[in-house]
Amino acid sequence: MAFPCLDKLEKKTQDLSNSCNIEDDNISSLDAGPEPSYSYVQTGFKLYKSDKPIFLDNGGYLPEYEVAYETWGQLNAAKDNLVLIHTGLSASSHAKSQPDNTKPGWWEDFIGSGKYIDTDKYFVVCTNVLGGCYGSTGPSSRDPANGEIYATRFPIITVNDMVRAQRELIRNVFEVSKIHASVGASMGGMQSLAYAWEFPDEVNKIVSISGCARSHPYSIALRHTQRQVLMSDPNWKRGFYYGGVPPHVGMKLAREIATVTYRSGPEWEYRFGRNRADDSRPPALCPDFLVETYLDHAGEKFCLEYDANSLLYVSKAMDLFDLSSSNRSKALQKRTATEQSWNSQNNISESHSVPPEPYKEKVGSATVTPEESLEDLRNGISKISHKDVLVIGVESDILFPVWQQREIADVLMQNNTTGDIRYFELGTNISNYGHDTFLLSLDHIGPPVRDFLG
Known part of the structure; x- marks a missing residue:
């Protein structure tokens, strides 16, 4: 044979x-077939470089880092029309074509003049995530301490680490103190929630499409x-x-x-x-x-x-995503300890950007009941329950099953006091594209997003 x-x-x-x-x-x-454009683009973006370290949720830090980004539309005088687009795992910052790169982007027909995210109204920014390979600092970047490629010496990162790097870009490049909306699908939906969780006073509206508030065992x-x-x-x-x-x-x-x-x-x-x-x-x-x-x-x-x-690193960050109160408290403790050590120059040298203890796998059964776990999530996500949030789920999605989007909406609504919490679901009678629906069924995903953004 x-x-x-x-x-x-x-x-x-x-x-x-x-x-x-x-x-x-x-x-x-x-x-x-109607295949989505994941847009493997390594040109046409701009770079924001931070000379300040970023301290990470799982220990360790990056002494400096870069974030690749692209923009569309104009920032208004009040600087209150910025919409931050978050990407999925494999996408670059090239969400739409632009003068420095005319190739169609992965959300080409979703963003633009008169489109669902209207660049006549909004100043749209999209970044390549920290840990990625399309311009932002990641495992293929060089360690400034010795000039060698990080490879798997690169520290484990989280989705919340990614959005803290994005926030530095927003504050320092555009001098925007509050963005109009944080919008994302798939891993971008995680980032959209995480950005608001980290900086609730700096986000007006939140859109999470085919995302989750915490990764579940199946995914x-x-x-x-x-x-x-x-x-x-x-x-x-x-x-x-x-x-x-x-x-x-x-x-x-x-x-x-x-x-x-x-x-x-x-x-x-x-x-x-x-x-x-x-x-x-x-x-x-x-x-x-x-x-x-x-x-x-x-x-x-x-x-x-x-x-x-x-x-490897970005998919692991997706696994680690969890907005539960206990998880975010542990992350803050680790990050604070690393920052304090760095400031005092104890235990950490300039050449040591990885966590002081290797990542360890833990084998065992769940130590909390489903009810306790849900209450933990409810307590954690209460931090953004007063915000305006749109959650979109897709019934045919098997990677992020629709009950995970319902979970986001449910815990937000249970805690809600003043926020406008909306939930929209696409049934199989509308789309059978599964998880890629946000890339392929734009005329079904788009209208609720446009209406929500105002």
């Missing part, structure tokens, strides 16, 4: 070793499998692959697993059914069904576009 899929991977490894350029095959099953398990596949690639080399062959096989397979979670079974049933790519050929163990060729090409397209270590 022939294995052309394995032959292709082996050839790619050899070509990469020889520093050759690789061209992706054109697979019709991918190109024929954590899915991301765990992706990381394990990636880390098992012999070319990963415990993160120190820079300058050599990247772990493209692990990245390809991790992206295939992720792609399964981004869409829905009903959509694939309608789009691919049980159709094979070529009925004239005998069944094969390599991609054979149309849905297999789709996943194969999706993984192949992504595997060299995104830094493998950034995938």
Whole structure:
């Protein structure tokens, strides 16, 4: 039996070793569908550089860092029309085309003149997250202490760490003391809530689409499998692959697993059914069904576009996300201790940006009941329950199941005193695009966002 899929991977490894350029095959099953643009863009952005350290939730710090950003529209004289857009895991700051980069962005038809986020009214800012690989400081950046690439010496980060870096950009570059809205979907929905949680007096409105208030075991398990596949690639080399062959096989397979979670079974049933790519050929163990060729090409397209270590770190940040009172209290204690040590120059040297104790995995059962856990979340999120919040859920989403968005709305409404809490849900009769609905069903996601922003 022939294995052309394995032959292709082996050839790619050899070509990469020889520093050759690789061209992706054109697979019709991918190109024929309404695929979202994740916009792997590494040009056209501006950089904000902080010479001050950022202290991190899990200990450790970055002595300096950069945040890549792009803007659309104009900041008004009152500086009260800024809308901050937060990205999903793999997106760059390029949410929309602009003069320095005319390539369509990942929310191209959502942002612009007269569109759902109207640049005639709002000054729109989008950043690449801390830990990413599209301009912002991440594992592929160089440690200023020794000039070497961080790799897996980079400290573990959280979603709240990301938004504190964004806030420095907003305050220092644009001199804005209160943004009109914090808007995001997927991991961006986490960031949108986290930004308001960290700075409740500096946000007017909050929009969380297909997000959550805390990561749950199901989504954590899915991301765990992706990381394990990636880390098992012999070319990963415990993160120190820079300058050599990247772990493209692990990245390809991790992206295939992720792609399964981004869409829905009903959509694939309608789009691919049980159709094979070529009925004239005998069944094969390599991609054979149309849905297999789709996943194969999706993984192949992504595997060299995104830094493998950034995938590990950013996906781990998603796992760690939790706005429960106990979790945020622990994070504050760790961050404060690190900052105090840095200020006194005790225990931390300029070359030591990683946490003083290695990250440890803990094996065991839950120590609190579901009721206690929910009360913990309710106490934590009460910090923003007085704000105006729009939560949007998608019934066909399997990565962030719709009950997670209902949970956000429920705990906010239970604590609400003066805020305008809205919940909007897209049923399967409207969209079967799953988690990618926020990228593909813009005419269904857009109207409630536009109405909420005012």
